[in-house]
Amino acid sequence: RNANKTFRAFVDGPFGIPHDFGAYGTVIMIATGVGIAGLMPYLKDLISGYNSCEVRTRRILLIWQIQNEGQEDAVRPWMVKPWMDKILTRDTGMVSLHVTESGKEDEELGTHSKIKVTSTSPDIEGLLQKEIGGRRGDIIISLCADNAIADRARTQVQTHMDKGVRLVELDFQPPSFKTTAKDTRGMEFSCRG
Numbered sequence: 001r002n003a004n005k006t007f008r009a010f011v012d013g014p015f016g017i018p019h020d021f022g023a024y025g026t027v028i029m030i031a032t033g034v035g036i037a038g039l040m041p042y043l044k045d046l047i048s049g050y051n052s053c054e055v056r057t058r059r060i061l062l063i064w065q066i067q068n069e070g071q072e073d074a075v076r077p078w079m080v081k082p083w084m085d086k087i088l089t090r091d092t093g094m095v096s097l098h099v100t101e102s103g104k105e106d107e108e109l110g111t112h113s114k115i116k117v118t119s120t121s122p123d124i125e126g127l128l129q130k131e132i133g134g135r136r137g138d139i140i141i142s143l144c145a146d147n148a149i150a151d152r153a154r155t156q157v158q159t160h161m162d163k164g165v166r167l168v169e170l171d172f173q174p175p176s177f178k179t180t181a182k183d184t185r186g187m188e189f190s191c192r193g
Contacts (some may be wrong), residue, residue, distance in 0.1 A: 016171025021046055022055030024166070025137030030124065030153055032065045035144035035174035042142065050092060060093040061131065063122050065149060068101045098122045124152045132160040140166045146176040 021027045021042050029039045043062065049055030095115045102119045109115040132139060141157055143150045150169065157167045 024140040026059040026139040032145040033174040038144035038170040038172040065098040128156040138164045144170045
């Protein structure tokens with residue numbers, strides 16, 4: 001409680017090269033698990049820049065895959081914050097949250113129908129094909145995702161690569177999910193991806 005006392009602090013980050021997402025008409029952000037932490041500063045900058053007319057971005061899509069309801073409970077309050085509602089009500093953004101181990105019915109959050117929560121894996125290929133194929137202006141796809149999702153996104157973007165399409169993989173990358181599945185003979189095995 002002594003105002004004259006000094007403390008030493010070490011600050012770590014940010015990591016990697018900063019990217020100017022605001023220079024693109026469409027921004028697609030794909031994250032898995034804690035990878036959302038790498039995209040949040042960019043998302044907040046885009047929203048702030050959009051509200052003050054300082055960015056060219058007019059469409060923001062966030063696709064986020066998490067494993068279970070515990071992770072969903074941690075992010076649900078963030079998903080319905082007023083600042084998130086503000087950008088989504090302007091037909092600018094869409095959030096798709098995929099809780100792969102929940103088994104719950106699909107639902108929509110917020111005061112609009114632009115935050116969708118589902119228990120299915122994201123259709124990365126379909127989404128990217130639709131957005132890149134129907135884009136107006138330049139588009140950037142940012143990945144902060146596990147290897148399986150990142151590989152699928154990379155493959156799809158490569159088929160549509162041209163001057164107006166950019167793929168960025170953030171330096172911070174989350175670990176891969178570990179899932180257990182049964183093969184056709186009923187034996188359990190684990191895979192990472």
